[in-house]
Amino acid sequence: MPDRPDYSALTRGQIAILDRINSGEAGLPVLQHIVRLAQETLGGRGAGFAEYAPDHGRIIAATGVCRAAIGRRVERADGRLRDGRTLLIPLDSLNDEFAKQVEGGDVRHMLGARCEVGETIVGSLHVYFGAGDGEPGPDHHAVLELLAGQAGRLYAAREGLPVHTSADQARRQDGRDLWVAVTSHELRTPVTVIKGYADTLTNHWESLGDAGRQEAVNVIGTRAGELARLVDRLLSAATEDGEIGASPIGPFDLAEALRTAVDELPAELRRRVKLDNLPGEMPKAYGDRDSIATILTELATNAEKHSPAESVVELCAGVDEETLRFRLSDRGVGIRPEHVERAFERYWQAEGGDRRHHPGAGLGLYLVRRLVERQHGWVSLRPREGGGTTAEVRLPRA
Template sequence: MPERPDYAALTRGQIAVLDRINAGETGLPVVQRMVRLAQDVLGGRGAGFVEYLPGHGRIIAATGACAGAIGRRVDRADSRLRGGRTLLVPLNSLNDEFARQIEGGDLHRMLGARCEVGDTIVGSLHVYFGEDDEEPGTEHHAVLELLATHLGRLYAVQPDLPVAGDADQARRQENRDLWVAVTSHELRTPVTVIKGYADTLKNHWDSLGDEGRQEAVRVIGARAGELARLLDRLLSATSEDGEIGGGPAGPFDLPETLRSAVDELPADLRRRIVLHDVPAELPKAYGERDSIATIVTELVTNAEKYSPPDTPIELCAALDGDTLRFRVTDRGIGIQPEHVEHAFERYWQAGSADRRRHPGAGLGLYLVRRLVERQNGWVSLRPRAGGGTTAEVRLPRA
């Protein structure tokens, strides 16, 4: 860390951000640029911004050593930041999940500043330093306070902020109405197929032969699994706290579980899956093994929905510090940066045209986040370089 902040980089960076805003860039991309600027100017190993929601916060932008934490739900830090505008904290004195997560590297100190709109704290900006770095001085505190003030001001004037805030009541009611209509359709489809194949088995058992009977049973089983996953989505969506039932947590083999989840997918979808860089062995993950099939199905189905039928859907897994991660990547239309958090809301879809092209109840990604966070993990979306979307899930290492 330099002895003083890089004021030349601060000036250039602020001008660049203003230029982007004047060019029409809004919301999350601007926040991400501000976070990068904080890391660069203060010479940190990483930086992050936590947007505050009622009762908790979420890391919506991060750079450097903290980049893997995007999407992480964290405790609100109001009480720590109420005394002064900035606060320097040794990481080993913190008890929140995010601090423990990034402590796995050589990070040693966190300098944080609250971002306010009037008397409301809308978030907090954090820069992380290594053990060999000097302690940030008064100038570092002042610069971070300046950048946090800019972020607070953005929240006061930009329509795309907050990124993950509550939608207005009219839109919520509209989405509920849509949910009722589309869910009725989604329930009817697997039930109709199951009934049709069951009637075929009953009325044509002898003429089908062994191969025909086995195929009918396979289709019934696949559609029953689809119906069960849909019911999970409905149960989680109709609960205000989002709680859904699940099996006991424990260590499990992530690569083997991912391969099993792919094997359960419908054949036409399974053919598109490329198991890219899924090691034969990894340290055990800790969580609910049975939930992984639902998570993979939702992410892969989402990728299928928004990508051309002749393009691959890649699935990879790796160890990353104290977490195991897996990614589902498509080469479709991609997701706008300002939509990455809205995509996890109940009933949310990008717009009416999107609903017509890609019908659905808007519950899949909501369910994924609930399942992953229940296991002390987190999930995030981001645009893929070259087009498409990458969904990343991180789970604790056993």
């Protein structure tokens, strides 16, 4: 870390932000620019911004070693920022929520600043520093406070921010309607697979041969059993506030679960999914193995809906010290930066999808986030370099 912030970079960056605002840009793309400027100006290893709802926060913008944390739900951390506008936290001094975001690198300190609109803390801006960087000085604190203030002005303008609906708005939603919507959508996946294989048997019985017919029957049997378990779980575990139950969680082989889920995809979609890098040996993930088929099906269907026919959807997996991850990447129209969080809202649908062949109510990605977060993981979307979209799911290591 330099002894003083890079004021030249700060000046250039603020001019660029003003140019973007004056040209009509707002919301998440400009906020991401502020986060990137914080890392560059202060010489950090990474930076992130957590937007706060009344009951929790979510990381909606990040750079550098924090990039993998985009989409992660976190507890509100503004209690530590009440006494001062900025705070330096040694990451080895406590089990800090934000410390778990960092992917790689010897990161030791986090400098945080609260983002306010009037008396309300709407989020917090954080920059991470390595062990050899030294501790940030008063000038670093002042610059981060300045940039957090700029983020606050974006929120005050209320053009595209906040990204998420407030808790009051969420409470006004009909809980019973939510339960019906999520239940019907979760049931649709196995029903679609069963119908697809049944139609294949009906229309191509002779040409399939014994092996093909046996494979189709096996998949139908597997999905019928899954459907029965799903109906029992949903009907018995539903509560009045619209929450749905989950299968018992525990250690499971993520790579094996992904291979099985790919094998059970509808035939046309299965042919498009390429297992790009799926390690044979990985640590166990900790979560709900049965949910992987639903999660993968929804993400793959979303990729298919927004990419050219016959184009490849790449599936890969990996591991770091805290999490296991898998990614689905397509070469489609891509997702606009301001839509990477809106895509997870209930009933929201982007323009340009193939709704003729893939009709839906805008519940797929909403359901994916629900399934992943109740396993203490997180899911995110981002534009893919060279065109297309990458969806990434992270689950805890066992």
